[in-house]
Amino acid sequence: MGRLIQFLQGLFRPDDTPDHLRKGSLGEQAAERFLRRRGYKLLARNFASKRGEIDLIFRDRDCMVFVEVKTRTGESWSRPAAAVDADKRKNICKTALDYLKKLHFPRCKIQFDIVEVLLDDEEHVDEVRHLPNAFPMTEPLRYQG
Numbered sequence: 001m002g003r004l005i006q007f008l009q010g011l012f013r014p015d016d017t018p019d020h021l022r023k024g025s026l027g028e029q030a031a032e033r034f035l036r037r038r039g040y041k042l043l044a045r046n047f048a049s050k051r052g053e054i055d056l057i058f059r060d061r062d063c064m065v066f067v068e069v070k071t072r073t074g075e076s077w078s079r080p081a082a083a084v085d086a087d088k089r090k091n092i093c094k095t096a097l098d099y100l101k102k103l104h105f106p107r108c109k110i111q112f113d114i115v116e117v118l119l120d121d122e123e124h125v126d127e128v129r130h131l132p133n134a135f136p137m138t139e140p141l142r143y144q145g
Contacts, residue, residue, distance in 0.1 A: 026125070027071025027117035028055050034115065034128045040065065049098035052091035056115075057099060063109040066096045068134075071117040080116040081131055090138045110137070 017025075032042060040058040047054045056067040068088070070080035084092075092112060100106065114134040118127040 023071050023073070023119060023123065024069070026119065026123060027115075028069045030071075030117045030125045030128055031067065031069045031115035032056055034130065035065075035067070038130075044099070047095065047099050049095050051098060052095035054092060054095050054099065063111055064100075064106075065111050065113055065132075066092060066099075067113045067115055068092055069115045069117060071119060073119045073121070073123070080118075081114045081134065084114055084134070086138070089135050093138045096137075112137070 028045070032045070035056070035058055036042060040060050042056065043059055043064070044057040045055070047057055054066050055069040058065040058067060068084055070083055072080045089112070096110065096112070100110070111133045112135050114131040116127075116129040116131065117125060118129075120126040
């Protein structure tokens with residue numbers, strides 16, 4: 001029933017959202033559902049600071065988890081996680097420090113995860129892959145939580 005309503009709404013109100021933003025949003029929603037089903041507690045979505053943006057922030061027991069979501073419609077060239085290069089990792093780490101600063105640097109472990117979301121040709125979620133602890137905090141940054 002929900003898809004029928006969305007289809008009908010689309011006929012009368014075309015979506016002007018660019019393709020990459022729409023797919024990115026679908027991927028973030030799928031990643032959030034995936035991690036929540038595994039017991040992670042959502043703390044924030046799309047946290048932004050002057051240094052960057054973090055897609056999702058969760059708590060998993062005594063660990064704060066900063067999640068970068070990469071959504072693709074195929075893997076013909078490379079894995080989606082390959083798009084998280086050194087510069088992107090550095091910006092994620094700096095933005096994570098900005099988030100921790102807002103919380104007055106809580107005593108907790110931190111980790112950086114990547115979630116790959118693959119969509120089929122009709123933009124339905126085909127597969128979700130969680131890559132926990134995908135990269136460490138980049139040098140020379142440090143967090144003594």
